[in-house]
Amino acid sequence: MAITVAELVAEPQLGLTLLAGEAGSGNGITWAHTSDLPKLWEWVTGGELMMTNGLSIPADPAGQVALAEALVNSGASALAIGEKMHAPELLPEFLDACNRLPLPLINVPYPLPFIAIARSVAEASLLEESRRLRQTARVYDLLRTAGAEDRWQSLVQRLAAELDADLFVVDRRCLHPWNPQGRPLPALIAEDWAQLSKASVGGRNFQWHRIGGRHVLTMDIPTHSDALLVVLPLGEQHPDPVVLLHAATVLGLQLSRIILSLTGRHRLASEFLLQVFEGRLGAAEIESRLAGFGVPMEGFVIASISVEDGGVLDDLYIELWRHGVDAASVRRNKRLHLVVSADVADDVLRHCARPGASIGISSTAAVAGVQRALQESLWALGSAKANKLSLARYQQGPTWLGLTSFEEGTAVARRLLGPIFDYEQSQEGDLLVTLRTYLNSQRSWQKTAAALFTHRQTIIYRIRKIGELTGLDMTETSTLAQLWFALKIHEAMHE
Numbered sequence: 001m002a003i004t005v006a007e008l009v010a011e012p013q014l015g016l017t018l019l020a021g022e023a024g025s026g027n028g029i030t031w032a033h034t035s036d037l038p039k040l041w042e043w044v045t046g047g048e049l050m051m052t053n054g055l056s057i058p059a060d061p062a063g064q065v066a067l068a069e070a071l072v073n074s075g076a077s078a079l080a081i082g083e084k085m086h087a088p089e090l091l092p093e094f095l096d097a098c099n100r101l102p103l104p105l106i107n108v109p110y111p112l113p114f115i116a117i118a119r120s121v122a123e124a125s126l127l128e129e130s131r132r133l134r135q136t137a138r139v140y141d142l143l144r145t146a147g148a149e150d151r152w153q154s155l156v157q158r159l160a161a162e163l164d165a166d167l168f169v170v171d172r173r174c175l176h177p178w179n180p181q182g183r184p185l186p187a188l189i190a191e192d193w194a195q196l197s198k199a200s201v202g203g204r205n206f207q208w209h210r211i212g213g214r215h216v217l218t219m220d221i222p223t224h225s226d227a228l229l230v231v232l233p234l235g236e237q238h239p240d241p242v243v244l245l246h247a248a249t250v251l252g253l254q255l256s257r258i259i260l261s262l263t264g265r266h267r268l269a270s271e272f273l274l275q276v277f278e279g280r281l282g283a284a285e286i287e288s289r290l291a292g293f294g295v296p297m298e299g300f301v302i303a304s305i306s307v308e309d310g311g312v313l314d315d316l317y318i319e320l321w322r323h324g325v326d327a328a329s330v331r332r333n334k335r336l337h338l339v340v341s342a343d344v345a346d347d348v349l350r351h352c353a354r355p356g357a358s359i360g361i362s363s364t365a366a367v368a369g370v371q372r373a374l375q376e377s378l379w380a381l382g383s384a385k386a387n388k389l390s391l392a393r394y395q396q397g398p399t400w401l402g403l404t405s406f407e408e409g410t411a412v413a414r415r416l417l418g419p420i421f422d423y424e425q426s427q428e429g430d431l432l433v434t435l436r437t438y439l440n441s442q443r444s445w446q447k448t449a450a451a452l453f454t455h456r457q458t459i460i461y462r463i464r465k466i467g468e469l470t471g472l473d474m475t476e477t478s479t480l481a482q483l484w485f486a487l488k489i490h491e492a493m494h495e
Contacts, residue, residue, distance in 0.1 A: 002028035002047065003124035005078045005104045011120055015112060016080070019090070020098035020105040027077040027104060028237060030125070032118040036086075040067065045241040046075035046208050046217070049106075049121065051114045054087025064094035068103050073210035075217075075238055078104035080117065085110070136246050138162055143250045153181040155254055159247050163239040165231050169221065169251060171322070172228040174351065178255070180324040185230060188212045206245075208238070219244065222252040259318065266317045269293050269328035273339065277330070277374055286367045294326025295339050298366040303338040303349060304377040306385075307357040319352035335381070337374065346391050358384045359391040375493065379406035382492030401485060409489040416486035419469040431469075432487075434462040439484050 006025035009016045018025070030047030036055035037043070044050065050071065058064055071079055079098075081087050090105075098105045108117065139162060146155045160167040168185050169178045175190050177183060184190075192211050206219040215238065217231035229248050233239060272289055275281050281289075287297045307313060313336040320327045320338070325348060327340045340349075342364040349359055360381025365373035376394040383400035384392035395404060403409050414421075420431050434452065438459065441447035449456040466483075467474040474480070 002030050002128050003121060004028055005049075005106070007124075008049070008117070008120060009106060014117060014120065015109045016117075017107045017109075018104060019107050020095045021078070021102040022104070023099070024078065024102035024104045029077045029121055030128070030240070032080075032114070032121040034114050034118075039070075040079075041070040041074040041076065042207070044071065044074040044076045044208060045206055046215075046238040047077050047241070048075075049078045049080055049117070050076050051080040051082070051108065051117065052087075053082045053085040057081070057087050057090075059088040061091045061093040064091055065097045068094060068097040068101060072101045072103050073208070073215075075208035075215055076103070078106055080106040080108050080114075082108045082114070083110045132240050132242055135162065135240065135243050139243060139246050139250055143253055146254055152179045152254065152258065153183070156182065156251070159250065163231070163243065163247060164235055164237075165233045165239050167247075168230040168232075169255075170228050170230060171226050173226060176323065178224075178227050178322060179258070180322060186232075189216060189230065189232075206241070217244070219248055221248050221255065224252055224255050227252070227255060262318060262321055265293075266329070269317075270330040273328055273330035273337065274332075276370055277332075277337070279371065283367050286370065290328070290339070290367070293328040293339075295328055296341055299342045299364055300339055300366075300373075301342045301344075301364055302362045302370070302373040302377040303340060304360045304374075304381040305336045305338065305353050305357055306334055306381060307353070313353075313357075316352060319354075323348055323352055325352070337377065339370075346393075350390055355390075357390065360384050361391065361393045363394050375406045375410075378493050379409060382409075382489070385492075386488075401488065403489075406493060410493060413486045413489040413493070416470065416472075416482055417490060419471075420466060423465075423469055429462075429465075431462055431466055432490075434459060435466055435483060436487055436491075438463060439480065439487070443480070 004025065005018075005027050008014070008029060009018050009025070028047060029049045032049045032051060033043065034051045035043055036052050038056060040050055040052065040056040056067070058067060068079075081090075095105070097103070108114070139159065142155060142158050142162070156167050156169065168189075169182055170176060170185055171178050175185055189211060207217070209216045209218070215233055217229075217238075219229050219231070221227040221229050229251060231239065231244065272281075272293075276286055290297055290300075305313060305316070313331060316336060316338075317327065317329050320329075320340070325340060325344055327338050329336055329338045346361075349361075350357075353359060358381060360377045360379065360383065362373040362376035362380065379400070380392045380394040383398070384390070386400050387398045389397070401409070403412070417432070420435075423429060424431060430452075434448065437451050438448045441451060445456050445459050448459045452459070463474055466472075470483075472479040472483070
């Protein structure tokens with residue numbers, strides 16, 4: 001066991017005296033640390049004797065009381081103050097707070113160096129170091145015996161038993177369990193999360209807090225920036241901070257194993273969906289393989305998702321898995337297409353896709369209607385973007401461009417742009433690209449030519465050619481409005 005405050009004060013060669021907080025004399029000291037920084041408590045990992053020459057101590061009563069409370073809340077075992085140095089007068093309010101909390105307050109006689117106290121604590125901790133090494137070995141052995149993702153909660157529970165604490169691994173952004181098998185945070189912790197999220201030391205999150213009368217630790221999990229380990233000790237003594245760091249490493253390694261397995265499964269799902277959307281698989285094969293990804297053969301929907309920062313879609317399959325959603329997905333250009341059960345709630349999809357994403361969802365489909373469902377989801381996505389909605393379902397909610405179905409939109413696009421499609425298939429021209437750029441460049445020949453790195457006369461020729469093919473007057477605003485309308489539909493329905 002670590003040396004206690006009472007045992008340290010009793011060592012005759014140090015000459016320490018206890019000024020207040022005698023009720024905390026049984027606190028174990030894991031380490032002795034010197035600091036004169038203003039926020040002394042930010043450097044506590046739990047169980048330390050904090051030693052200061054007094055520069056950290058405010059001169060006013062409220063400041064001194066707040067310092068004592070913050071040290072206790074962060075898990076400090078005691079506070080030692082150098083005599084005849086820079087400490088202001090220790091006010092009665094401060095001494096009363098130390099007695100009430102309790103926080104043992106130790107006077108360090110002048111000129112005793114702090115290193116003498118630190119050496120006494122270190123020598124007393126030799127046996128504790130041996131215990132720590134054995135416990136660390138047991139922690140890593142738990143990883144050796146852990147299996148794939150289906151053993152996650154078992155690993156967490158065994159680590160919790162080893163550390164004599166409740167452990168929770170959550171997403172720091174939303175507080176949901178990081179693994180679908182994980183336990184949710186107790187309501188008390190979730191409600192007071194604003195207080196917990198403030199702690200950050202040197203770019204690392206490792207801080208003890210006092211919530212509802214209990215000590216709570218939040219700490220990062222290596223290699224997973226959004227994963228946070230929350231520790232609730234079951235006994236009065238805190239788990240060893242060094243062993244906790246090793247436990248976080250073990251959890252991080254197990255999470256990496258799980259992600260590696262999910263990535264392989266996602267790659268297979270992407271290749272499968274690509275073949276489905278290109279019409280290269282029969283209905284029987286689609287049915288059998290969909291079931292392998294946990295998606296029902298009937299009663300599924302296709303969700304098409306886009307976001308300005310397309311990179312955030314790359315890990316969406318992980319977000320869905322973490323929230324218990326079975327899905328198959330494929331990335332095509334700047335859109336992600338998901339096949340999920342029709343029972344998945346809209347809020348879950350919004351949450352997993354993150355703010356800023358636009359989502360279009362098809363009507364409920366079966367395998368025979370998968371191609372139609374894809375078109376419906378693309379149309380719904382166009383509607384969501386046009387109406388500035390985060391999510392739109394096919395033929396539900398507001399119309400898009402006055403149209404209600406992708407058949408109507410496809411017919412309009414074909415009627416206006418069909419001659420251009422036919423021409424480009426035979427001539428390999430650039431008429432559609434030119435028309436899009438021309439309209440986006442405020443109908444400026446010069447800007448269009450610069451954007452396409454071509455001569456101004458070539459742009460003029462192409463626009464006139466579009467007029468000849470479509471039979472439309474390219475000088476009329478109404479004509480350009482119709483073509484813009486058709487281009488928007490074509491872009492939405494084709495990747």
